[in-house]
Amino acid sequence: MSEDPRRVAPHVARNAAPIIDVLRGILPDQGLVLEVASGSGEHALAFAKAFPHLLWQPTDADPVSLRSVDAWRTAEGAPNLLAPVHLDASSSRWPVEEAQAILCINMVHISPWAATLGLLAGAGRLLPNGAPLYLYGAYRQQGVETALSNEAFDQSLKARNPEWGLRNLEDVVEEAARHGLKLDAVIPMPANNLSVVFRKA
Numbered sequence: 001m002s003e004d005p006r007r008v009a010p011h012v013a014r015n016a017a018p019i020i021d022v023l024r025g026i027l028p029d030q031g032l033v034l035e036v037a038s039g040s041g042e043h044a045l046a047f048a049k050a051f052p053h054l055l056w057q058p059t060d061a062d063p064v065s066l067r068s069v070d071a072w073r074t075a076e077g078a079p080n081l082l083a084p085v086h087l088d089a090s091s092s093r094w095p096v097e098e099a100q101a102i103l104c105i106n107m108v109h110i111s112p113w114a115a116t117l118g119l120l121a122g123a124g125r126l127l128p129n130g131a132p133l134y135l136y137g138a139y140r141q142q143g144v145e146t147a148l149s150n151e152a153f154d155q156s157l158k159a160r161n162p163e164w165g166l167r168n169l170e171d172v173v174e175e176a177a178r179h180g181l182k183l184d185a186v187i188p189m190p191a192n193n194l195s196v197v198f199r200k201a
Contacts, residue, residue, distance in 0.1 A: 031100025124179025
């Protein structure tokens, strides 16, 4: 019997419900939601079930993650959860031409800065005016003391890959503005994370 390809990320059980609470206030009434860096696929499954009126397009650059997303979709999938597709956020060529919202959870700090630059450029290309780009994760903020747990997390990330690590939120906001994305909200979340909402201006 082959091994189950479904991966389990413990943080999803903790943060899916708080994220859904935020998404209820920002997602459109209809259209396609593109999730960049879907990871295990558990978020995509939870979100598709929570928002049955929206089409959910999961993506990832990692073949193992894509298999996990597809396995979750096959085992427990919602009818509005599409098959996952390969997407390298740092690339200028994306497999989707438009989206009414874009989500990206826990990628900005666990990827090279080039991936964030590509994400923001892609969101600027794909989103119509007023549409949201939603980011979730840990950040540094000017004038705000970084939690000790986040400092330790940052060090562990850099030990795994020197190109990874917590980003300064102000740097992300500045780069987003170059692509017509205006900061709309910064919402504190559990475990010293932030929900960061941009809107296409």
